[in-house]
Amino acid sequence: MFSILIIDDTKSVHAFVKNLLAKAPDIQTTSVFDGAQGVELLKTQKNFDLILLDWEMPNLNGPDTFVSLKEMGITIPTLMMTTKNKPEDIEKMIGLGVAEYLMKPFTIDILFDKIEFVSGKAFPYAA
Numbered sequence: 001m002f003s004i005l006i007i008d009d010t011k012s013v014h015a016f017v018k019n020l021l022a023k024a025p026d027i028q029t030t031s032v033f034d035g036a037q038g039v040e041l042l043k044t045q046k047n048f049d050l051i052l053l054d055w056e057m058p059n060l061n062g063p064d065t066f067v068s069l070k071e072m073g074i075t076i077p078t079l080m081m082t083t084k085n086k087p088e089d090i091e092k093m094i095g096l097g098v099a100e101y102l103m104k105p106f107t108i109d110i111l112f113d114k115i116e117f118v119s120g121k122a123f124p125y126a127a
Helices: 011-021 035-044 062-071 087-096 108-119
Strands: 002-007 027-032 050-054 078-082 100-103
Touching (some): 002 011, 002 035, 011 027, 035 050, 035 062, 050 108, 062 078, 062 087, 078 108
Parallel strands (some): 002 027, 078 100
């Protein structure tokens, strides 16, 4: 089983991503709704294979969440999901060490391509 933690403040994004990921039977998801919740969860539960991290969230935004996770020694590959598309934003997060950048809105093909790129695993899914 491949386990993905979704950290995003928008319930509709969680529903959309979970619906897409449900098309691959080998993927399970866990959701939290801001960076602070993600940091707290990852203090005790580190068995995720991938983190999908939103940029703009209350309490603790994506970049600050990612830095906090790095400071905690978390090395789980992270995909930044965002509408922020300025080259300097992308460069900042890649420079900090995110594995890949995923622009919202995205399709099922793009999501799975990015997950497969980061994980090195192919996930057959029903489109």
